[in-house]
Amino acid sequence: MNRIYFDHNATTPVDPAVLEAMLPYFSTEFGNASSIHTYGQRARAAVETAREQVAALIGARAQEVVFTSGGTEADNHAIFGVVRAASAGRPRAHVVTSAIEHEAVLNSCQALEQEGVAVTYLSVSREGRIDLEELVRAIRPETLLITIMHANNEMGTVQPVEEIGRIAAEADLYFHTDAVQSAGKIPVDVNALQADLLSLSGHKIYAPKGVGALFIKSGTPVKQYLYGGHHQRGFRPGTENVAAIVGMGKAAEIARIALRREAARIGGLRDILEQGLLARVPEARVNGGGAPRTPNTTNITFSGIEGEALLIALDLMGLACSTGAACSSGAVEPSHVLTAIGLPPAEARASLRFSLGRGTTEDQIRAALEIVPSTVGRLRSISPTYQKHSSRG
Amino acid sequence: MTTQLQLDSLPAVAAETQPGLIAVAMSGGVDSSTAAAMLQQQGHPVVGLTMQLWNQRRLPELQVSSSAQHRCCSLDDVYDAKRVAQHLNFPHYVVNFEEEFQERVVRPFVRQYLAGRTPIACTNCNTDVKFEPLLRMARQIGAQRLATGHYARIRKNANSGRYELLRALDDSKDQSYFLWGLTQEQLSCSDFPLGELTKDEVRDLARKLSLPVAEKPESMELCFVPNGNYVQFIHAYARAEGQPLQDREGEIVTQDGVVIGRHTGIHNYTIGQRKGLGFAAGKPIYVLAIDPQKNRIVVGEDDALRTKLLEIEGVNWISLAEPLDASPSTPEGGSSAIRGHAKIRHKHEPAPATIEALPGGRARISFETPQRAVTPGQAAVFYDGDTVLAGGWIR
Numbered sequence: 001m002n003r004i005y006f007d008h009n010a011t012t013p014v015d016p017a018v019l020e021a022m023l024p025y026f027s028t029e030f031g032n033a034s035s036i037h038t039y040g041q042r043a044r045a046a047v048e049t050a051r052e053q054v055a056a057l058i059g060a061r062a063q064e065v066v067f068t069s070g071g072t073e074a075d076n077h078a079i080f081g082v083v084r085a086a087s088a089g090r091p092r093a094h095v096v097t098s099a100i101e102h103e104a105v106l107n108s109c110q111a112l113e114q115e116g117v118a119v120t121y122l123s124v125s126r127e128g129r130i131d132l133e134e135l136v137r138a139i140r141p142e143t144l145l146i147t148i149m150h151a152n153n154e155m156g157t158v159q160p161v162e163e164i165g166r167i168a169a170e171a172d173l174y175f176h177t178d179a180v181q182s183a184g185k186i187p188v189d190v191n192a193l194q195a196d197l198l199s200l201s202g203h204k205i206y207a208p209k210g211v212g213a214l215f216i217k218s219g220t221p222v223k224q225y226l227y228g229g230h231h232q233r234g235f236r237p238g239t240e241n242v243a244a245i246v247g248m249g250k251a252a253e254i255a256r257i258a259l260r261r262e263a264a265r266i267g268g269l270r271d272i273l274e275q276g277l278l279a280r281v282p283e284a285r286v287n288g289g290g291a292p293r294t295p296n297t298t299n300i301t302f303s304g305i306e307g308e309a310l311l312i313a314l315d316l317m318g319l320a321c322s323t324g325a326a327c328s329s330g331a332v333e334p335s336h337v338l339t340a341i342g343l344p345p346a347e348a349r350a351s352l353r354f355s356l357g358r359g360t361t362e363d364q365i366r367a368a369l370e371i372v373p374s375t376v377g378r379l380r381s382i383s384p385t386y387q388k389h390s391s392r393g
Numbered sequence: 394m395t396t397q398l399q400l401d402s403l404p405a406v407a408a409e410t411q412p413g414l415i416a417v418a419m420s421g422g423v424d425s426s427t428a429a430a431m432l433q434q435q436g437h438p439v440v441g442l443t444m445q446l447w448n449q450r451r452l453p454e455l456q457v458s459s460s461a462q463h464r465c466c467s468l469d470d471v472y473d474a475k476r477v478a479q480h481l482n483f484p485h486y487v488v489n490f491e492e493e494f495q496e497r498v499v500r501p502f503v504r505q506y507l508a509g510r511t512p513i514a515c516t517n518c519n520t521d522v523k524f525e526p527l528l529r530m531a532r533q534i535g536a537q538r539l540a541t542g543h544y545a546r547i548r549k550n551a552n553s554g555r556y557e558l559l560r561a562l563d564d565s566k567d568q569s570y571f572l573w574g575l576t577q578e579q580l581s582c583s584d585f586p587l588g589e590l591t592k593d594e595v596r597d598l599a600r601k602l603s604l605p606v607a608e609k610p611e612s613m614e615l616c617f618v619p620n621g622n623y624v625q626f627i628h629a630y631a632r633a634e635g636q637p638l639q640d641r642e643g644e645i646v647t648q649d650g651v652v653i654g655r656h657t658g659i660h661n662y663t664i665g666q667r668k669g670l671g672f673a674a675g676k677p678i679y680v681l682a683i684d685p686q687k688n689r690i691v692v693g694e695d696d697a698l699r700t701k702l703l704e705i706e707g708v709n710w711i712s713l714a715e716p717l718d719a720s721p722s723t724p725e726g727g728s729s730a731i732r733g734h735a736k737i738r739h740k741h742e743p744a745p746a747t748i749e750a751l752p753g754g755r756a757r758i759s760f761e762t763p764q765r766a767v768t769p770g771q772a773a774v775f776y777d778g779d780t781v782l783a784g785g786w787i788r
Contacts, residue, residue: 315486316414316440317409317535382533
């Protein structure tokens with residue numbers, strides 16, 4: 001069975017060119033980037049090249065990029081780092097975030113609350129965007145940080161980050177944005193965003209899992225998170241994962257060069273898929289479709305079905321997509337994002353996310369346009385709730 | 394420039410669901426794992442489903458002890474099921490039925506105890522979760538049948554045209570007592586591959602197939618109740634629901650209504666219980682009845698615990714249609730008596746009895762000899778030989 005992978009927001013395959021760039025750093029170029037000898041110098045050079053490549057993707061300077069173990073570490077480091085550095089000696093601290101952040105941000109904020117930091121979770125509109133006036137109203141004298149994601153992982157909706165950056169700058173607050181889902185899909189420029197901190201993940205941009213990066217604008221006080229040796233100026237110790245960092249650098253370079261063309265191509269495919277599903281499936285609705293979105297993502301509610309059942313049925317037929325958020329057992333939990341945009345639980349459970357990527361072809365879209373409508377139809381034909389629902393209307 | 398990725402290719406996903414696909418309810422234990430392996434060996438395409446039923450985080454106060462491992466809802470068991478599926482190379486998914494389990498099993502379990510009854514959560518879980526939403530899920534994902542690791546048998550009777558539920562060949566493992574609620578429709582699309590095997594044979598088979606769970610110990614307790622301490626669970630659950638149990642004390646009385654002591658709350662007692670009651674006139678006394686209206690525990694001697702007659706409700710007739718019309722002349726419009734054996738709790742040896750259908754989905758069971766501790770909330774299952782004739786909840 002040839003499988004179709006429409007879950008690129010979860011992870012992406014390592015690009016062959018990325019893999020090729022990485023391979024020497026597992027064998028001949030195995031040096032520790034901190035070593036003084038030639039082996040170490042060559043590894044150091046590779047890490048610094050990667051830093052420049054990642055910096056170039058987001059319009060930053062290389063010394064503003066810190067490599068991490070991934071997006072989650074970058075988010076944690078940014079949030080705890082800023083709050084701990086800035087709140088030293090202050091009796092009160094306050095952070096503003098949104099209700100639809102990734103768990104790496106939400107749970108970091110909840111952990112801060114346990115430590116006595118106040119957190120405001122901004123609501124979002126039906127289209128998944130925050131209200132800038134609500135943001136302004138949420139700012140208090142003791143506010144230190146605004147952390148709001150660039151693009152949402154479940155719907156692809158893009159927040160008005162430039163305005164948020166401006167509001168933060170005017171209020172003299174630090175602004176962190178989780179750009180894990182936007183980097184490589186839409187332009188990300190830390191200068192245009194006026195971001196002080198920005199998180200990236202390697203495996204969402206065709207680099208391997210286990211590597212990410214945090215942009216920290218020069219001069220931003222951030223308390224370090226890990227303690228150890230002198231790696232990355234002692235600020236983020238731990239022997240560099242040279243091969244993965246090289247991969248992230250190469251992936252960033254490919255993403256930067258291909259961005260415009262791939263965004264147009266994938267966006268075209270996404271639109272065909274989305275329009276096709278809406279045309280072929282009665283009572284299907286796009287979530288967040290009215291907001292600016294990343295070009296690869298569509299989130300659709302198929303009223304009257306269980307998204308979990310549709311997901312499994314499609315996977316058994318070879319089409320991989322996703323729904324909500326998986327808990328540690330792998331079972332599907334109701335999506336906090338879809339709940340936040342106001343979907344009732346049944347509608348949230350009836351929603352699937354299709355996220356396309358570099359490997360997506362027109363043929364795959366055509367195949368999906370066959371099996372998704374027929375499977376939704378089959379599920380509805382045996383769904384007690386859908387029949388009840390239709391007979392009412 | 395981007396490089397062509399490996400994963401693109403032809404649009405050849407399967408256009409249809411797989412014919413003959415059987416979903417197997419996998420708990421991560423040796424029984425359901427072996428059941429899945431057997432079906433696969435017989436040549437059926439198999440998909441494993443593990444239900445996420447209860448989140449231990451719901452009642453954090455019960456999590457102090459780490460002995461909440463080896464429970465059917467624990468992550469370890471989910472991973473075990475996944476390892477088995479990987480080992481045998483068939484697809485496996487975890488499906489979330491926390492809401493259904495909470496609504497249909499846990500809440501009724503607590504309510505029944507608070508109403509002075511002694512519930513069987515496993516029967517509710519079978520009838521209302523496994524063979525309802527899980528079976529529906531199986532159908533939705535394209536499976537035609539649902540198999541479980543239960544020790545019981547299903548047979549279609551060519552004469553009556555009905556699906557029959559039979560005891561397992563291994564008497565010591567028989568679980569038909571927990572399956573009496575299955576409808577004809579549910580039985581018609583269910584498989585119990587272990588029904589003809591002994592536990593030892595199942596273990597041997599698991600070892601032969603090198604299943605990663607071949608040596609896993611059995612779980613005997615209720616999966617959602619840590620340490621089997623159901624009283625503690627009920628208190629924690631009630632607190633979490635915002636209705637903490639307090640001041641539920643009441644009187645312990647004899648059958649003549651003489652108050653002989655105080656009880657700590659009727660949910661702490663079950664019919665036939667002796668512990669914590671002391672003695673009367675030098676003889677051991679037992680709980681005879683629980684009276685939720687008066688909040689009383691009625692106690693007495695062992696003799697008074699025995700009764701020949703009981704009534705069941707919510708009766709499900711399996712190997713024959715409800716025989717109400719068999720003899721319209723009988724009083725109350727019930728049926729004539731059918732002879733067989735009845736079992737009134739999991740560890741009860743089926744005893745000779747007759748059953749008569751009553752109107753309103755009820756039935757009357759009359760034992761030849763008095764049976765000890767007939768307990769409201771438990772089930773009575775009526776057998777004709779190995780075949781389950783009917784079952785119902787003891788009133």
